[in-house]
Amino acid sequence: MLTNHHIDLTAAEVASLWSNYMSDTSAICMFDFFLIHVEDTEIRSLLEFAMELSQAHVKKLQSIFTEEQHPIPEGFSISVDVNRESPRLFTDDFHLFFIQNLGKMGMEFYATALSNCARLDICEYFTECLNESSKLFNKATEIMLSKGSFIRAPFIPASKKVEYVEKQSYLAGWFGHKRPLNAVEMSQIYFNMIQNQLGRTFLMGFSQVAKLKEVREYMKKGRDISDKHVEIFGSLLSQEFLPSASAWDTMPTDSTVPPFSDKLMMFHTSVLNSVGIAHYGRSLGVSPRRDLGSNYVRLTGEVLQYAEDGMNIMIENKWLEQPPQATNRDKLANG
Incomplete structure (x- = not known):
């Protein structure tokens, strides 16, 4: 007869969930203030999408911590950490740049978190977060490209053939x-x-x-x-x-x-x-x-x-x- 045993969270899973909570509660504070001042409709829509993702994450994380009898981190809150009466500090272009970068960091973080998971429900959660981060990054990049604000990495000519390193001088860089x-x-x-x-x-x-x-x-x-x-x-x-x-x-x-x-x-x-x-x-x-x-x-x-x-x-x-x-x-x- 099979018995379902509760599987405790590993240290790696706790670390990722805790870090996720801290980051998303801080991001919500940023988004809240940016949304007060953003003027561009496309960037506003992107900020609202990012806010919805972070709020959903926090709700899910609170549920996990409660079920696992772990204390919910204090993190950050709009009521304590945001002055909604403050004038604008950053431009709309920077808001867009910030969101794109959050997408980058999210993809890196969630890929690492997922690779350290053992419990299937936590794996599924971080898989969903990884997909959401890639969607956020792609949306931000698409808007940047349409507005001409995306700066591409340098171009290099296509190689004519495959080559192998032949000399140790390939590693040189200090002298000569x-x-x-x-x-x-x-x-x-x-x-x-x-x-x-x-x-x-x-x-x-x-x-x-x-x-x-x-x-x-x-x-x-x-x-x-x-x-x-x-x-x-x-x-x-x-x-x-x-x-x-x-x-x-x-x-x-x-x-x-x-x-x-x-x-x-x-x-x-x-x-x-x-x-x-x-x-x-x-x-x-x-x-x-x-x-x-x-x-x-x-x-x-x-x-x-x-x-x-x-x-x-x-x-x-x-x-x-x-x-x-x-x-x-x-x-x-x-x-």
């Missing part, structure tokens, strides 16, 4: 002759430059409106780091006589009234830091030219230090919600 960038290296440079453009605009806006001086200074530092990284990646392309992505016209407005709590802005910055570090690590792994590897190691170190500074600010202000963690067995043993 450097081979041209290959398509994989080029795509990584372009991708990281675009991500830093997004981060630069966010941090520029946050630096104008944060309430605490230490948060404003932190955002200014991050803005400058992003700006420097954009210049570094752009120069790598220009040295090869390749066009670098021109910045979108996405500068923030001149508002100094905070639309979001400092806690929410610090959380969002921590997410950008984590994603940036992961992207640099991926780029390092697929970029054999030594000078590129050296750049990624150095830039990763800068972001790691910046991220640690941010975590310290969040801890000092009691803004850092702790993820679920393993039982401290030593503490139990010591009474």
Whole structure:
């Protein structure tokens, strides 16, 4: 006789569900404020679609946490973390850029979450989320293409034949002759430059409106780091006589009234830091030219230090919600 046993969530599943809840509650706050000020009808429709997805996720996640007898994370809420009376901070074009990037990050996150799942119901949930993120990304990209705001990666001529690497000089990059960038290296440079453009605009806006001086200074530092990284990646392309992505016209407005709590802005910055570090690590792994590897190691170190500074600010202000963690067995043993 078969008996149905309840299967507990694994640590990997709990981690993904918890992170998903934190991210979606923060995104809902962003969408709510953006929808107050957005003027373009296509972008408004896209924001509404993104809002519906995040709200559905939060409802589903709350149900899972309750059924599994896990505490529902506090996360973020419109009533606490959004000032709906604040003037517009970002342009419609930036709203579109932001949504497209959320689609990118969602596809990466949900693919990883799905690959770490064991329970079928959780697999089905993350599969649905992955499909939704790809749909969101495609919708945003289609609108960007129609408006002429999508900046394509550089083009390269089609290869005449298949070739194999013959010399160790293929790896060179510090001294002497450097081979041209290959398509994989080029795509990584372009991708990281675009991500830093997004981060630069966010941090520029946050630096104008944060309430605490230490948060404003932190955002200014991050803005400058992003700006420097954009210049570094752009120069790598220009040295090869390749066009670098021109910045979108996405500068923030001149508002100094905070639309979001400092806690929410610090959380969002921590997410950008984590994603940036992961992207640099991926780029390092697929970029054999030594000078590129050296750049990624150095830039990763800068972001790691910046991220640690941010975590310290969040801890000092009691803004850092702790993820679920393993039982401290030593503490139990010591009474």
